[in-house]
Amino acid sequence: MTEILSILLYIQIAMCAACLWRIIRGPTIPDRMVGIDIFGILVVGICGIISVQTGKAFILDIGIAWVILSFIGTLTLAKYLSGRKLNE
Numbered sequence: 001m002t003e004i005l006s007i008l009l010y011i012q013i014a015m016c017a018a019c020l021w022r023i024i025r026g027p028t029i030p031d032r033m034v035g036i037d038i039f040g041i042l043v044v045g046i047c048g049i050i051s052v053q054t055g056k057a058f059i060l061d062i063g064i065a066w067v068i069l070s071f072i073g074t075l076t077l078a079k080y081l082s083g084r085k086l087n088e
Contacts, residue, residue, distance in 0.1 A: 002053060009049050016042050033077050040070035 019042065022035035047063035 005049055005053050009046065009053075012042050012046050012049065016046075029077070029081065033074065037070060037074055040066055 016039060019035045019039040023032050023039065026032035026035055043066055044063040047059050047066070051057060051059040051063075
């Protein structure tokens, strides 16, 4: 079981590298934001895999906090790109 989790962890890390490439090379701001969102999802997956491997549940709390911050960032950027102010 741990071999499969290790392989999944390495695959997730490789996909994070691909997302970082999209964040750096993204031609537009929405492309970069999609890369950041996918990167956040992958980080939560990595937190889940590490939590299962180590048996420490607090790592899942880190993943949940990451998801909440990513969601708030996505909403903020969407509102900015629509041309409205943040207090509207």
